[in-house]
Amino acid sequence: MDVDKVPELEIPDKLSTRDGICLAGNFITNSKLSFSAFRNITRQTKDVPSPYANKEDVKVFHLQPNFIFDDPILRTLIGEANGIFVTLQELQKDGNKQDYVKISRTYRSIIRACLEKLQEAVDTSEEYQNFITILYSIECIWHLSEILFIDPIPSNVVTPQLLEWTRFHFPAAERNATDLLLHGRDADESEEYWPSVKGLILQGQIDVARAILQLHSMSESNAFKMAEQILKSMPSYNIYGGLSVQKFRSQWQYWLTDTERKLSTGIFATEPDLEEIIYIIIGNTQTWNKFIKQSQNWYELFPGFLFFTDPACKSFELGTLAQCWINRWANIKDFAHSNFMKHLDKVILYLLESDIHKVLHSIQQIGDNQWFVTHLTDLLYNCGQLELIGENKLTDCEDFRLSLLFDFGSTLMARDSIWLLGINYLEQCGLEGEGAVKTLLSRIPVKNEKQALKVIEIAQGRGYIEVEHEICKIFAKRSMALGRPGNALDWAIRSKDTTYVTSITDFFLEHYSKTGEMLCEDVLSNIGAKMFVSPRLVFLVKYFDFYQFYRKKDFPAAAELLINLLDSKITPEFFWPSLLVDTIPLLESNIPQIPSKETAIILHHVESDLMPLIEKKKSKVRDNPEIPVEVIKHYRIENIEEIVKLLRLACARNISRAFIIENTQKNLVAC
The missing domain is CATH 1.25.40 (Serine Threonine Protein Phosphatase 5, Tetratricopeptide repeat)
Structure with a gap:
């Protein structure tokens, strides 16, 4: 993954190559650009039509980076990481003391699991190889960040942790050692025997190397016994051993002097490979230069060199030591300038220099859609390590974290399948994040x-x-x-x-x-x-409801509800004809369903609501003499006038019957 190489993309827009026309771009979202032909107009520009107007099509091009988490394997990574992120925020909110190292290792474990799945499926897609490179770089940087910032040693002596980091990311020697141990006493017959032992020594794995040396057929010889004694007696600094750094350095110097004396006796002359191992552990320049020339990365042998030359070095010394080592490595590899360093090489150097600002800036360039920088920054912020950034420390680092969470959450919410995960990031961004969630939720392309x-x-x-x-x-x-x-x-x-x-x-x-x-x-x-x-x-x-009553022949209830609707003042104008027509069957019933008073109400609505409707429609026709016949028929003025006649007649009949029945009932009551 070489992010330093700027990719070039040709936009096939012929119009933008014309005189006075250029290609202009604007951001649509934080990760999407729109390009189109543009003619720069100023106040000095003559107000004349463009010579290209209506002659050539104007094309708009949208550019955005690939979203790698659309891949099913990587989607599991983003889902599991989201769960860890949410858990961390909830624990922080509760004010509980956090085991940040455990959280960091959980992040790294899901990265390793995803790497294994990609390696199993690498033959099925060429793109998987690129994903493997990206995730390997992420895990390598995260692991070193964990050692230096998330799990710092109280005494700042970091060489043992750096050796662990080297073993983890350059496991070839350890894998070969496992095979040799399985072979038993005939292990030295393998061609990989001495390269494996030397590889273990270069990584500071002294105990494993001693075990393999014991498998050699000449392990009982004086040279091998002397090598075993030297390796076994080599001092090892332990911060919990009660030994001060000064005391350890004295012991180390004594051991080094004694080893050089033994080496000068020529006891290893008959075993050149064994002799080379002793030269490695005393930091012999010529021997180390040989292995530096064989190495692929500048940082591959750096922790091992520290282990044998300055095992008690402090973390704040790493930047200077690393820069000296890089210069030596470049000279031996015949690199004339520092441009040999790839992106991962630079980030590791920034980490060793404790320049978090440069680290975070650099990892934003990794093609992972800002997944890595967002989660690492959040973890560093929560464990208090981001306060090294900026002059106004607390405000600057918090704003930086929130901007990453906002951008990453917005990116996720723009994806159909994982938009729900984006909400968890935006909710950490205060009112701005809440506003973004409200806006983006309503824009989710919902399909069903x-x-x-x-x-x-x-x-x-x-x-x-x-x-x-x-x-x-x-x-x-x-x-x-x-x-x-x-x-x-x-x-x-x-x-x-x-x-x-x-x-x-x-x-x-x-x-x-x-x-x-x-x-x-x-x-x-x-x-x-x-x-x-x-x-x-x-x-x-x-x-x-009226319609249901009428269908069930519950005419009294239907009539009462219909009269209430007529008096409700919520009847739409266009529905007056239909509503009043519904009264005709009730009015024409042999047994009056509508009393005389309510009948008068119906007649009132005929005159006050239906007749104005007729006049209104007639005026539309009169005011527009060119209205087609089909439209005039649509007004159905003749139908409404017929309805009015029927309603008036039905009301007259019903009111006469209702009067007779009502008066008869009154007389009977009076008697």
Whole structure:
């Protein structure tokens, strides 16, 4: 992974190559750019039409980095990391003392598990090799960060931890040693015997190397016994051993002098490989230069060299020591300048120099969609290590962490399959993050009602009522477009948008007034108290109740409800003809269903509501003499006038019958 090499991408836009035209770009999101041809206009520019107007198409190009976590294997990584992140935030919120080392190792364990899956599947995709390179770099940097910042040794003596880091990331010698130990006494017959022993020594694995030397067929010779004595007596610094650094250095110098004396006796002359091992452990320049020339990375042998030359060095000395080592390594490898260092090489140097600012800046360039820098920064912040950044330490590091969480969370919420994970990051960003969640939730490309209900559940759980309403409106419109008015009405009611509920309700009423068919009766019968979201919906539900009473021949109840609807003042203008026509069968009944007083109310509405409607429609036709015949028929003025005649006649008949019955009943009561 060479992030220092700037990739080049050609945008095939011919228009931008014309005179006076250039290619301009703008950010659409934090990771998406839009490019198009642009003509720079200033106040000195002549106001003339562009010579390219209406001649060439203007193309817009959208560029964004690949989102590697769309891959199924890597998606497990981002999901598990999200769980660790959420757990850490909850523990921090509770104020409990954290085991940050354990959390860091959990992060690294899921990276290693993902690496193993990628290595198993590397033959199935060429892209997996790139993913392996990325994750290896991430794990290598994270491990070293853990040693230097998350799990620092009280005495700042870091050489033992650096040796562990080297063994972990350069495991070839240890793997070969395992094979040799399985061979037993004939291990020295293998071609890998001495390279493995020397590799172990270079990594400071003295005990394992001694065990393999014991398997050599000449292990009982004086040279091997002397080597065993030298390796066994080599001092090892332990901060918990009660030995001061000065005392240890004295012991080390004595051992080194004694070893050089033994070496000068020529006891190892017959065993050149064994002699070379002794030269390694005393830090012989020529011997180390030989192995430096064979190494692939500058940091591969650096911890081992410290182990044999300055085993008690402090962490604050690592930067200077590493720079000297790099210069030596470059000279031996015949590199004329420092450009040989790749991105991972530089980040490791910055870590050893304790320059967290440069480390975090560099790892943002890794092609992992900012996953690594976001989680490592959050962990370093929570364990108090980010206070090294900036002048206003606490504010700067907190703002930096929040900006990473905000960008990463926004990126995740733009993805169809993992948008839910993004909320956990944005919720750590205060009011700005909450506002982003509200905005992005309503923009999630929901494909079906199941997904919509999931988004609504998330919004309800966080009290984002406006998000819930917005999604309901979207699905109400979508259902209407698909010809599902009942479903549309249900979504519109949930949106609590009075205007939109009214428009869908009007669709129901207009359909009934034209066809006499009531749509979606099962939906209307179960609306209940939700009808109060809109006066028009109240009218529809009550009219549906009238419709049910009438169908069941419960005429008294139907008549009472119909009169109430007439007096309710919520009847839409276009529905007056249909509503009043419904009174005719009740008025013409042999047994009067509507009393005389209510009949007068019906007649009043005929004159005050229906007749003005006729005049209004007539005026539209008169004021627009060029209206086509088809449109004039649509007004159905003749039909309404006929309805008025029938209503007047029905009212007259019903009121006469009602008067007779009512007066007869009064006389009987009087008697």
